[in-house]
Amino acid sequence: MLDNEKIIELQDLKKETLLLKNQGYRYITMSCVDLGDSFDLIYHFDKAYEIYNMRFSVAKGTIVPSLSDVYFCAMLTENELKDLFGLEFSGLVLDCGGNLLITDEVGAAPMTKQYVVKAKESE
Amino acid sequence: MAKKTILPFGPQHPVLPEPIQLQLVMEDEIVVEAIPAIGYVHRGLEKLTETKAIAENIFVVERICGICSFMHALCYCQGIESLMNITVPDRSRFLRVIWGELHRLHSHHLWLGLLADAFGFESLFMQCWRNREMVMDIMEMTAGSRVIISTNALGGVRRDIDSDQQKFILNSLNKLQEELDNIKRVFSDDYTVNKRLVDVAVISKEDAHELGAVGPVMRASGLSFDYRTTGYAAYNELDFEPIVEQSGDCYARMMVRLRECYQSIDIIRQAFAKLPEGPIASPVKGFPSGEIATRVEQPRGEVLYYIKANGTNHLDRLRVRTPTFANIPALLKMVKGLTLADIPIAILSIDPCISCTER
Numbered sequence: 001m002l003d004n005e006k007i008i009e010l011q012d013l014k015k016e017t018l019l020l021k022n023q024g025y026r027y028i029t030m031s032c033v034d035l036g037d038s039f040d041l042i043y044h045f046d047k048a049y050e051i052y053n054m055r056f057s058v059a060k061g062t063i064v065p066s067l068s069d070v071y072f073c074a075m076l077t078e079n080e081l082k083d084l085f086g087l088e089f090s091g092l093v094l095d096c097g098g099n100l101l102i103t104d105e106v107g108a109a110p111m112t113k114q115y116v117v118k119a120k121e122s123e
Numbered sequence: 124m125a126k127k128t129i130l131p132f133g134p135q136h137p138v139l140p141e142p143i144q145l146q147l148v149m150e151d152e153i154v155v156e157a158i159p160a161i162g163y164v165h166r167g168l169e170k171l172t173e174t175k176a177i178a179e180n181i182f183v184v185e186r187i188c189g190i191c192s193f194m195h196a197l198c199y200c201q202g203i204e205s206l207m208n209i210t211v212p213d214r215s216r217f218l219r220v221i222w223g224e225l226h227r228l229h230s231h232h233l234w235l236g237l238l239a240d241a242f243g244f245e246s247l248f249m250q251c252w253r254n255r256e257m258v259m260d261i262m263e264m265t266a267g268s269r270v271i272i273s274t275n276a277l278g279g280v281r282r283d284i285d286s287d288q289q290k291f292i293l294n295s296l297n298k299l300q301e302e303l304d305n306i307k308r309v310f311s312d313d314y315t316v317n318k319r320l321v322d323v324a325v326i327s328k329e330d331a332h333e334l335g336a337v338g339p340v341m342r343a344s345g346l347s348f349d350y351r352t353t354g355y356a357a358y359n360e361l362d363f364e365p366i367v368e369q370s371g372d373c374y375a376r377m378m379v380r381l382r383e384c385y386q387s388i389d390i391i392r393q394a395f396a397k398l399p400e401g402p403i404a405s406p407v408k409g410f411p412s413g414e415i416a417t418r419v420e421q422p423r424g425e426v427l428y429y430i431k432a433n434g435t436n437h438l439d440r441l442r443v444r445t446p447t448f449a450n451i452p453a454l455l456k457m458v459k460g461l462t463l464a465d466i467p468i469a470i471l472s473i474d475p476c477i478s479c480t481e482r
Contacts, residue, residue, distance in 0.1 A: 002414050027335045029444035031416075031429040044416055044427060044444075049353050051416055073335035073452035076159075077444075094158065101162040101481060111170055 002042070005053040010064065016054060017070050020045050025052060027071040032085050034113045039085060068093040076100070084111035125150040130463070134163050138241045138467035141477035145458070145470070152462045157455045165481040172441040177203060177410060178277055180441065187443060188479040189270045190233065193226045194421040196275035201355060201419065202430045203277055206411035213399045215279035216357040220394045222265070222274055223356065224387040229258040230422035231380045234474045235310070238377060241471050242319040247309055254302045257295045264288060279404030289395055296388050303384055310381055320374035324457040324469035327371055336453040337446045338424020339383070340473050343368045343375035350420035361393045373472040410436055421446055423474050445479035
């Protein structure tokens with residue numbers, strides 16, 4: 001548990017974010033932690049040097065609403081998590097199709113716990 | 124209505140020290156939209172930190188970026204120290220400030236040189252990089268290497284700075300300040316420099332906030348945010364204010380960095396004047412447990428480390444949000460409406476570090 005953290009439900013994400021935006025919070029980033037069957041998603045915001053964190057857990061395969069229509073800058077983080085964790089976001093204003101940071105040859109979701117780096121077989 | 128053309132800018136371009144591509148949607152000579160394409164130097168360093176021991180991760184995070192390697196290690200160490208309730212000795216807090224500000228100095232000089240090179244002022248570029256060498260010499264003398272100095276450790280720092288070294292550093296900083304006065308006149312008053320920077324790639328205060336901009340990009344748009352003012356390391360015992368400009372253009376971003384060079388010199392002098400005697404590191408036993416989100420102010424802006432530890436010698440997760448990553452949305456906004464000729468200057472004005480961005 002982080003300091004100054006609020007645990008929310010997935011369906012409240014947009015509502016809570018809009019409240020923060022109206023209060024003058026700046027979007028910092030979001031963090032994703034692989035818990036095995038689910039992901040922990042933590043959204044970090046700042047106002048007057050105080051960090052505010054919002055957290056919820058989602059089962060793998062759940063589609064998460066994008067915040068990019070509230071904070072455009074969330075678009076980059078969401079594309080990054082799509083690449084690295086295989087998360088899917090609905091309503092992404094700029095969707096890089098899983099190729100923001102990695103190419104197709106890397107394989108799916110390299111930051112998840114089950115991803116194992118394999119050496120190429122010698123020819 | 125003019126026909127739209129998509130023009131790929133980068134990943135290789137004379138003005139780009141590192142690879143990034145912007146797909147520019149052009150109407151004649153005017154940019155109407157920009158779409159970023161990164162991923163050319165992604166190394167999976169966050170994943171690597173899950174396999175290394177906690178103390179080894181200092182060397183991993185230092186390699187996220189050479190230019191601000193010290194600050195990456197500082198942010199990581201401060202996070203782990205907070206999780207383990209370690210109080211670092213006072214002397215090491217001040218030494219961290221000194222090396223941190225030396226990093227800011229060499230980073231800003233590197234950028235000022237690159238900017239001069241981008242608008243074709245070769246002698247100014249060489250002057251900036253020659254001045255930067257004074258800072259690199261200080262790093263080499265105090266740490267044994269020029270770029271990745273590896274002086275941070277869990278519980279404090281690895282090396283001390285003795286009185287002879289302090290004299291050398293203060294003398295070098297006096298010379299550097301004289302040289303800064305010379306280049307400042309050119310950067311702030313030269314007709315050509317002004318024509319290339321003033322009113323170019325403007326980003327408003329409201330947009331900078333909404334787009335999550337940080338560091339000099341944010342402060343050049345009138346937002347007074349500098350995470351050093353929260354007082355981490357020994358900043359709470361030093362006197363300084365965030366450097367803020369109002370116009371939000373390339374000129375303002377350049378002036379913030381130029382003025383921060385003077386500020387860094389002043390902070391280093393203050394830190395030496397108040398440098399206490401004593402040990403430079405506290406003993407560290409055991410492993411951290413819990414979660415923390417910790418931040419420091421790098422030359423390019425605020426960096427955030429999210430650390431999740433589980434009581435073993437390996438982390439569950441280390442997440443790094445670097446300043447250039449935060450400034451890319453602002454870049455996409457500021458290039459709209461520019462002519463193609465101004466795009467290199469606009470991109471450079473956020474001081475892009477792609478190694479940081481992609482990790």
